[in-house]
Amino acid sequence: MGNAMAESFKFFECYALIRMTGRKASDILEFMEILKQVSAESIFHHVHQYFLKPHISPPDFSNDFAVWAAENLGEQNLAEALANLNPFEFSNVEDIRAELIRIITEHLKSYPPPRPVLPGKEFFFNESITIVVPTGLEATQLHDFAMILKEIDYSSIYFHFYEARLRLGKERDDFSHFLDECLDCPTLAARIKSFDPYMYTTEDLRAKIIKLLEEAL
Amino acid sequence: MKLEDYKGISAPGDLRAIEKMAERLRGKKMLHVNSTAAGGGVAELLQRIVPLIRDMGIDVRWEVMQAEKPFFEVTKNFHNALQGKGKPLTREMWDTYEGVNRENYARIDTDADCVVIHDPQPALFIEKKKRGIWLWRCHIDISTPEKATWYLLKNTIEKFDAGIFSVSSFAQSLPIPQFLMQPSIDPLSEKNIELSEDEVNRVYERFGIPMDKPILLQVSRFDPFKDPLGVIDSYRLVKKYHDCRLVLAGGTATDDPEGERVLKEVQEKANNDPDIHILLIPPFSDREINALQRGATIVLQKSTREGFGLVVAEALWKKKPVIGGDVGGIPLQIIEGVTGFLIHSVEGAAYRIRQLLENPEKAKKMGENAKEHIRRNFLITRNIENYLSMWTALEHKDQKVIYL
Numbered sequence: 001m002g003n004a005m006a007e008s009f010k011f012f013e014c015y016a017l018i019r020m021t022g023r024k025a026s027d028i029l030e031f032m033e034i035l036k037q038v039s040a041e042s043i044f045h046h047v048h049q050y051f052l053k054p055h056i057s058p059p060d061f062s063n064d065f066a067v068w069a070a071e072n073l074g075e076q077n078l079a080e081a082l083a084n085l086n087p088f089e090f091s092n093v094e095d096i097r098a099e100l101i102r103i104i105t106e107h108l109k110s111y112p113p114p115r116p117v118l119p120g121k122e123f124f125f126n127e128s129i130t131i132v133v134p135t136g137l138e139a140t141q142l143h144d145f146a147m148i149l150k151e152i153d154y155s156s157i158y159f160h161f162y163e164a165r166l167r168l169g170k171e172r173d174d175f176s177h178f179l180d181e182c183l184d185c186p187t188l189a190a191r192i193k194s195f196d197p198y199m200y201t202t203e204d205l206r207a208k209i210i211k212l213l214e215e216a217l
Numbered sequence: 218m219k220l221e222d223y224k225g226i227s228a229p230g231d232l233r234a235i236e237k238m239a240e241r242l243r244g245k246k247m248l249h250v251n252s253t254a255a256g257g258g259v260a261e262l263l264q265r266i267v268p269l270i271r272d273m274g275i276d277v278r279w280e281v282m283q284a285e286k287p288f289f290e291v292t293k294n295f296h297n298a299l300q301g302k303g304k305p306l307t308r309e310m311w312d313t314y315e316g317v318n319r320e321n322y323a324r325i326d327t328d329a330d331c332v333v334i335h336d337p338q339p340a341l342f343i344e345k346k347k348r349g350i351w352l353w354r355c356h357i358d359i360s361t362p363e364k365a366t367w368y369l370l371k372n373t374i375e376k377f378d379a380g381i382f383s384v385s386s387f388a389q390s391l392p393i394p395q396f397l398m399q400p401s402i403d404p405l406s407e408k409n410i411e412l413s414e415d416e417v418n419r420v421y422e423r424f425g426i427p428m429d430k431p432i433l434l435q436v437s438r439f440d441p442f443k444d445p446l447g448v449i450d451s452y453r454l455v456k457k458y459h460d461c462r463l464v465l466a467g468g469t470a471t472d473d474p475e476g477e478r479v480l481k482e483v484q485e486k487a488n489n490d491p492d493i494h495i496l497l498i499p500p501f502s503d504r505e506i507n508a509l510q511r512g513a514t515i516v517l518q519k520s521t522r523e524g525f526g527l528v529v530a531e532a533l534w535k536k537k538p539v540i541g542g543d544v545g546g547i548p549l550q551i552i553e554g555v556t557g558f559l560i561h562s563v564e565g566a567a568y569r570i571r572q573l574l575e576n577p578e579k580a581k582k583m584g585e586n587a588k589e590h591i592r593r594n595f596l597i598t599r600n601i602e603n604y605l606s607m608w609t610a611l612e613h614k615d616q617k618v619i620y621l
Contacts, residue, residue, distance in 0.1 A: 013230045017606045018397035020388035041617055054228075054593040056586055057555040120360065120544070124385035126397065129610050132620045133234045153230020163618075 008138040009145060009178045011152055014159040016052050016128040018045075024122040028073060028113050031123055032104050040093035041127040044166060047087050047096065049128065051202045052158045058201050065100065065123075072117045078107045086198055087166055130163060142183055146213040154202040161197060161205065175209065188216050218265070218405065219272050220598075226404050227598040235598060237621045238605035239273035246349075247277040247608075248329035252292065252338035254281045255500040256468055257438070258400065258527045259335050259356050265403040265597055270604070280325045282339050288317040290474055292338045298366035299337065300358050300442065300522045305365040315341060331608045334377070343376045350611045353377040356400070357524045358545045360386045378611055381603075383525040384546050396607050399549060400525045401600040402534060402591065408503035409534055412511055420508035426494050431461040431574055434513035436506055436532075439467050439479040442522040444542070447563050449486050449493065451519065454567035456492075459574045466496040466509055510535050515573050515580065519566055520544055533557070534591045536584035540569045550595065556587040 021042060025031035035043070046064040059067050061083035070079035081103045090096045137152065139145035149157075160174035170177070172193050180189035191212055197205055220232060247270060251259050263279050270277045291310045297303030306314075318341035327342060332351045334342050343351055353374050359367065359382075371391070374380055379394040388395045402409055421428050433452060437443040445465050452463040465483060467476075480497065487493040498505060510516060516532035516539045523545030530550050532539050539557035541547040551557040558569040573580040613619045 013233060015231075015234045015602060015606055017603070017610050020382065020385055020395040020397055022388045022390045022395060024386070024388075056590040056593065057552050120386055122386070124388065126385060127617075129606075129616070130618045131234070131238070131606050131609060132618060133230075133237045134621065135233060151229075153228060153233070155230050 007182065008140045009174075009182070011135045011137040011139075011148055011156050012159055013133045013135055013153045013156045014052075014163065015131045015133065015155065016045075016049065017131060018049075019127045019129055021125045021127060023125045025125075026119075026122045027116040028075070028078075028104065028108070031068075032101060034125060035097065035100060035104075038125050039127055040097070042125050043097050043100070044093050045126055045128045047085075048158075048162055048166070049126075051162050051197075052128075052155060054154065054203075055201055062198055068123045072121045072123070073114045075107070075111070075114050077111070078104070081107065086196070088197070090166075093166065130159075132159065142179075142185065142213060142217060145178075145183075146210060146217065149206065149210055149213070154206065157202050157206045157209075161202075185216065188212060218268050220269060222405060223596070223598050226592070227596050228593070231596075231598045231602055235273070235602050235605060238602070238609050239275060241621065242330075242605060242608060243274035245275060245331070246329040247275050247331045247333070248327060249277070249279045249333045249335065250282070250325065250327075250339045250342055251279075251335035252282045252284065252289075258524070261406075261408070261503075262400060262527075262597075262600070263335075265406055266601060266604075269597070269601055278329075282317070282321045283324070284317045284321070284338075286474060287313055288338075293475055295337050295366060295370075296357060298363035299370070301361040301363060302442070302522070303363060303366070305363055306369060311369065318342065318344075333381075333604070337370055340370065340373050343373060346376070350379075350608060351377045352379050352381055352607060354381045354398070355387065356383060358384070358387060358522050359389065360384075379607065381607065384549065394611075396603075396610075398600065398603040398607075399546060399595065400527050400530075401595050401597045402527060402530045403597040404534065404592075406503065408507050409531060410507065412504070412508055416504075417508045417512045420505050421512050424494065424496055424505075424509075426462065426464060428512060430492070431459060431514040432464060432512060433461055433515050433517060433570060434464045434466065434509055434532075435517040435519065436466045436509065436528050437518065437520070439476045439483060441475075441479055442520055443467075444519045444521050445479065445483045446486055447521075448517055448519050448566070449483070450563040451517075451566035451570065452493070454564065455570045455574070458571055460492075461514075461574065462492045462494065464494045464496065464509060464513070466494075466498050466506065468498045468500060468502070506531075507535075510537060513537055515540060515570055517566065517570075518542065518547060519560070520547065523547055526550070529557075530591050530595045533587035534595075536581075536588045538573055538580050538583035538587060540566055540573075550590070552586070552590060556583055556590050 023034050025034050050062040061067050066079045066083035069075045137148050139148050164170045164174045176189035176193040179185040253260050267279045291313045294303045322342045322345045327345050330349045333354050335354045381396045381398045435448050510532050516537045518529050518541035520542040525546030529539050541551050543559040551559050553559050560566045
């Protein structure tokens with residue numbers, strides 16, 4: 001978000017337009033072949049779209065690959081291995097792709113390939129185009145920052161937390177960067193940066209950050 | 218209708234995004250073309266979306282094709298073939314299709330910055346493209362089309378700037394961008410607005426349906442893909458355990474000549490059962506359909522093929538658990554065991570109906586979840602956001618992150 005980090009924190013919201021690649025996998029071997037070829041955007045999309053969707057009943061796993069392995073292939077152990085992948089441990093999407101392929105290859109060494117899924121239950125590879133919207137909301141103090149964070153759309157939390165780190169290639173999320181560099185709150189920033197965000201829905205993550213900010217206030 | 222009317226209903230973030238995108242597009246021209254002014258989900262959606270887009274300062278028009286029965290017979294077959302159950306198109310059928318398209322595009326001014334062509338009926342309008350972004354919006358399930366028909370249409374679709382599909386599984390191997398756009402419902406339309414209990418009761422009374430027993434309802438066109446005959450079979454299985462009524466309410470759109478035949482089959486199968494109510498609803502009966510949905514105990518949508526099945530979202534919005542076929546867009550709306558149940562057979566539908574009739578508390582909880590699920594994901598403002606974002610994205614080709 002670059003320009004948000006001068007003096008004030010400028011809140012952006014975002015909207016993900018989903019672009020379909022037209023490619024689909026009906027079994028694990030086909031899935032791996034396509035995974036090797038699809039765009040980095042497609043892999044990013046499938047490990048993150050969970051966080052940009054409001055959930056009434058969140059699925060068991062937060063990445064689409066793990067959900068498909070569990071619900072459609074019926075391969076629970078593969079699903080668990082895929083779900084355990086933490087995108088924040090990787091500096092770019094190509095490394096995530098390599099890790100996904102490694103997980104599937106390891107799985108196939110121990111288990112026979114499962115049967116193909118039923119028509120309509122294939123894995124459909126999509127990508128997203130992010131449209132970033134300035135909200136006009138800005139914070140220069142911790143109090144304002146916390147207040148806006150309560151009101152802002154969940155897509156803002158997604159954008160500043162998840163998208164900032166992986167897609168925009170920043171070392172940390174925008175929130176902890178601002179708290180550290182602009183408000184001189186390194187402890188608070190470090191606590192936020194230390195969250196394991198893949199274990200939360202975006203709304204849960206918002207609540208957790210707000211709780212920390214309120215404690216600090 | 219104005220965008221601000223949705224404050225307090227739609228997510229504020231969605232409204233902000235719409236305003237920002239619309240600011241950039243203000244004064245530009247948009248055109249929607251489809252084949253019917255009333256009846257069916259597409260016309261309903263356009264009736265609502267077009268005034269809202271206009272309210273944002275975009276110069277939008279909606280044009281409807283003029284055509285006679287032979288054209289609609291061809292396009293109905295086209296429609297069925299694309300959904301995998303029709304006959305391949307003949308030369309004569311293609312000539313009718315092409316001829317009517319030509320007559321219509323000679324009549325309609327297609328000059329606009331963004332042109333949206335809905336479904337296959339007016340697809341050949343693309344031949345008239347001079348400028349602007351042209352989008353083909355496909356509302357039907359083309360996941361397993363009859364190959365020859367799709368091949369003919371594909372040559373035309375490839376000339377558009379992008380295709381828009383309701384569900385990921387409808388995407389095809391095409392050289393143009395394909396976007397996902399789930400349809401939506403308008404919470405402020407006559408079809409979805411809050412009604413008093415009195416009004417609901419009066420509508421049931423007018424249709425001659427006593428509200429003395431649990432009511433199972435399916436609202437859909439009399440179309441084989443909606444499986445109304447299967448619904449009657451399910452009802453008969455349930456009837457052994459629960460005394461209930463079945464209401465099959467549907468209209469026939471002007472582009473649906475097959476409807477009359479299916480309606481006759483349904484009437485024969487009902488065999489004058491006094492607890493089966495078959496209603497032929499004329500167009501513009503949105504408030505009546507609203508009341509029927511609100512008065513129902515359980516809503517069914519036992520489709521075997523479906524574009525999106527917006528009628529599911531309508532019922533969910535009214536806090537009704539929905540039992541629906543696991544096809545098209547229905548699984549996106551029914552979260553299994555949370556907002557309803559997905560079924561794959563007559564027996565499956567009967568089993569889930571029995572389960573909910575036996576557990577009214579469970580049905581009530583599902584109904585509450587259902588409304589929230591629709592509020593978060595399937596309201597009309599989301600759809601407007603989709604159109605404006607596609608238009609914006611195609612003006613920023615090859616950018617994956619677009620700052621407004």
